[in-house]
Amino acid sequence: MTRARLLRGAIGVAGFIVLGELFIRFVVNGQLEFPPPSTILREAVSLPADSDFIAGLGATLINWVTGLLIATVIAVPAGVLLGALPPVERTIRPVLEFLRPIPSVAIIPLAILLIPVDELMKVSVIVYAAVWPILINTLYGMQDVDPVAKESLRSFGFGPLAVLVRVSLPSAAPFMATGVRIACGIALVLAVSAELLAGGVAGIGVFVNLAGSGNRTDLMWAATVWAGVLGALANVLLRAGERRLFRWHTMRTGAAEQ
Template identity: 55%
Template sequence: MRLIPHRPFDSNTICGAAGVIGLLCLAEAAGRLGVISTAQMPLASAILATAAGLVTDLDFLADVLATAGGWALGLLAATALAVPAGLLLGSVPAIESSLRPLIEFLRPIPSVALIPLAAFVFTDRLEMKVAMIVYASAWPILLNTIYGLQDVDPVAKETLRAFGFGPLAVLWRISLPSTAPFIATGIRVAAAIALILAVSTELLTGGSRGIGHFILLAESSPDGLTLTLAATVWAGGLGLLTNGLLVLISRHVFRWHTTITEATG
């Protein structure tokens, strides 16, 4: 099998960057030509300039750190809960079958709709934010762990059992390494969901620092729309950064899985 090296700036990255730049240029042209009223949508250049200017705003940087901190705590807690639960459900079909109806009932409930309920349950805003992140982001990790276990090569497991290894040894030596790339994908999906819930919780409840809280306060300022969109750019940049880091980590740690996928694809 020929190893296929990964290039940090491949064609997909270049095309993605070109698409973003093209969209910004189109939005800027639409505003300057009067196709879109600048009262309803500020110029893209003004939004980007305001977003760049927020680098020197210490209060805003504290809000970014608050959002990132809640995001990290919630994602870590969701991973710590969902991975063991997924390993249990994926390893014991009887338990998975009995809990599947409950999972399918809870999973489609919009997490944002539960924020007002969580505000009554949790008095501390950070605890509420973390709890909402855990509830929303645990599902992709849980389901990917279960599906990953179902994709493990049965011949490899039977071979290990034939040599006298017990269930825990098979899980540790075969099932968990084979499932790890699926878990990593679930965490990457959950990271985006966690960021959405972090900002949404801050925006809907207030009372705590964060990008959502900054947007809530910006609405009452003269440049409220521009500040709101600039903060949104920061939220999107934070999501893009974390997703890129998780992709790089996954490709480095699971290089063997990436090589097999690229070679067979």
Template identity: 40%
Template sequence: MTSLAPHDAAAPAAASGRAGTGRRRTRSRPVLGAAGVLTFLLIWELASRTGLVNGEYLPPASEVLAAFGANLALTGFWSGVGYTVLAWLLGMLIAFLLATPLGIVIGLSPFLQRATRSTVEFLRPIPSVGLIPLAVLAIAQPLQQSLLIITYGAFWQIFIQVLYGVADVDSVAMSTARSYGFTRWQRVRDVILPTMLPYLLTGVRLAASVALILTVTAELVIGSSPGLGRHIALASESGLYASTYALVLATGLLGLLINAGVRWGERRLLSWHQSVRGELL
């Protein structure tokens, strides 16, 4: 009968210890997050109640939360949320469908990389909000105006990450695939995509946050857009400051939900990747 070596016997215990530590750390995150939020709300409440800040322009947190609860019962609030989510989703989808194949094609061609480098470096730094006057002048429909701004901002986040992902593909793996007679599509599917996917999902996660910011910004500026941004502008113009901050809080919670959804999808699609496996230990 063979016996386990000391290090073999200790390995399962060490792995179990790491897993237990990871589970405790995962369970503690919501508690720490809730404590941070409660602390922030308490400081906000005290600052407004004690006159440290002007309570007229920054109402106490309790009043803002009450206004937020009242908004939840309003049909117009949910219509605004639905419009904002629709614009965000369409902009993200268009940016994804444009940036992913274009990034792969350009990333695989040194000639196209050289030919487009100056154009990319010129267009990428342009602020998306700078396109608002162009969108208003060139496009009549409010949704299409917002989509131009959202798509432009989200496109570059995804496109640049796809270029990085394609550049990270192992040249030896590509040469091996060619020697085995893989078609171009098979090389993309079996060699490029597994390497590029973590970069692509990082780009999607970054683009999701940028797209939501641009969605609300476009709705604030383009007055005919009936989304959350327009509701914020109307509440502010009417002097309803508690409602204004409640709507800002709603956009923050929407961003939190979107980020959580994207991170959940990222973990599911990258469950095989070492970065995600390390989080799960």
């Protein structure tokens, strides 16, 4: 099934590229300053030889991974705590529901004003954006734990901590992993967006800005392609890790067939 999905995905991407090439060359035909996909892909393939781009790619990766790790360290314990203590969750829920819908990109200008250190500012907005999907998924995972399993363990004399460690955390772990996977893509979006809006020394967003100032639309889109590739690879790796670690969960929910 995995190979079939990959093949269908590859065919879909190839078809999209071919249609885009035909549209740009024969429908638009010079009426719009937009490079055809073949030009974008050629520049994307050559970008790894550009030292400036590699430095920017490394800077984006560091901020992306750092922000995602910090968000995970914050959100997972917070979600477990709220899920284990329903009265606390009901008290804090209005605050969560107020903050969660705020577009993360919208806080970048505020972060620029409040946090003078460039890298700290970028990591901070990544953390803010990535915390929510991990926190909410962890919370829902804790609430989805089978109450019969918890009561069964309590009937054998196990205390709340043992029930949490032996039942609640293993049951909620797949939800946590899904939250991290969703947050991974959001974190990458914020990493590049912060670079686009705040600038800096290096980063994919900084490279895009420089290419745009030189009217190199092909380089702008080539760098964007690399951002998409990074996000797709991260999603594939995390999904594969979920299937391997939580095979029992995918078999129970049927997620392995989706």
